[in-house]
Amino acid sequence: MKAVVQRVAKAQVDVDGETVASIGPGFLALVGVHKEDTEADVEWIVRKIAHLRVFEDSNGHMNEPIQSIQGEILLVSQFTLIASTRKGNRPSFNDAADPPKGDAYYQKVAAALETAIGRPVQTGVFGAMMEVSLINDGPVTIVFDSRNRE
Numbered sequence: 029m030k031a032v033v034q035r036v037a038k039a040q041v042d043v044d045g046e047t048v049a050s051i052g053p054g055f056l057a058l059v060g061v062h063k064e065d066t067e068a069d070v071e072w073i074v075r076k077i078a079h080l081r082v083f084e085d086s087n088g089h090m091n092e093p094i095q096s097i098q099g100e101i102l103l104v105s106q107f108t109l110i111a112s113t114r115k116g117n118r119p120s121f122n123d124a125a126d127p128p129k130g131d132a133y134y135q136k137v138a139a140a141l142e143t144a145i146g147r148p149v150q151t152g153v154f155g156a157m158m159e160v161s162l163i164n165d166g167p168v169t170i171v172f173d174s175r176n177r178e
Contacts, residue, residue, distance in 0.1 A: 029059065029060065029061055029062055029065045029069040029070065029072075029073050029133070029137075029172075029173075029174040029175075030059070030060045030062070030109040030110060030171070030172065030173045030174070031057055031058065031059045031060075031073050031076070031077060031109075031171070031172045032057070032058045032106075032109065032169065032170075032171050032172075033055050033056070033057045033058075033077055033080060033169070033170045033171075033172065034055065034056045034057075034162060034164055034167065034168065034169045035054075035055060035082050035083070035164070035165045035166050035167070035168035035169075036051070036053070036054060036055065036056045036102075036162045036163060036164060036165055037052070037053055037163040037164075037165045038050070038051060038052050038053070038162070038163050039051050039056040039102045039160070039161065039162035039163070040102070040160075040161055040162075041102065041104060041150075041152040041153070041158050041159070041160050042158065042159040042161075043152075043153050043156045043157070043158055043159075048152065048153055048158075049102055049150035049151060049152060050102070050150065051100035051101070051102045051150050052099075052100055053097060053099050053100070053165065054094055054097075054099030054100035054101055054102070055077065055080075055094060055099065055100075055101045055102070056101075056102050056104065056160070056162050057077055057101055057102070057103050057104070057141075058104050058105075058106040058109060059073070059103060059104070059105060059106065059109070059134060059137055060105075060106050060107050060108065060109030060110040060124065061105075061107070061110070061124065061125040061129065061130040061133045061134060062110050062123055062124065062125060062174075062175065063123055063124060063125045063126070063129070064123075065125060065129075065133055065174065067136075068174075069133075069174040070133055070136045070137055070140060071140070072174045072177065073137060073172055073174055074137055074140040074141055074144055075144070076172045077101070077141060077144075077172070078093070078094070078095075078141060078144035078145050079093055080093060080094070080170060081093050082166075082168050082170065083096060083097050083099065090168070094145055095145055095146065098147070099145075100147065100149075100150065101141055101145065101147075101149045101150065102149075102150045102151070102152070103134070103137065103138050103141065103149050103150070103151045103152070104151070104152040104158065104160055105130065105131070105134045105151075105152060105154045105155075107121060107124040107125070107130060108121065108124075110123050110124040110125075111124075127154075127155060130154070131154045131155070134151075134154055135154075138151050
């Protein structure tokens with residue numbers, strides 16, 4: 029499982045010209061599910077996102093988690109994060125989970141994040157063509173890969 033987490037001032041997702049989710053300060057988290065992901069990958073990604081300390085403390089240092097600012101999370105499924113570009117210029121998506129597994133794990137991440145941060149998590153629409161807009165705060169962008177746990 030891969031996640032690209034951006035600290036944002038605000039973000040929103042539109043589908044067919046309608047806003048389906050929007051947040052104020054917090055995280056826009058793009059999540060891709062690998063075909064071999066397990067519940068352990070969900071738990072690891074959720075723990076990393078929920079405890080990511082990139083918000084300013086009273087000394088102006090990035091030292092606080094999202095809970096300390098009462099921040100929001102907008103979670104967007106993005107299977108293209110699992111792309112392989114080893115050969116040629118056309119990405120391969122063979123390692124991405126099939127839609128039923130991808131959707132199930134995406135929903136598990138959303139539910140687990142809600143529990144971890146104690147707030148509702150906004151979501152995009154799985155499998156839809158989405159327009160995602162955001163205002164980066166920083167910018168601060170962190171990449172997590174449960175197959176390469178650094």
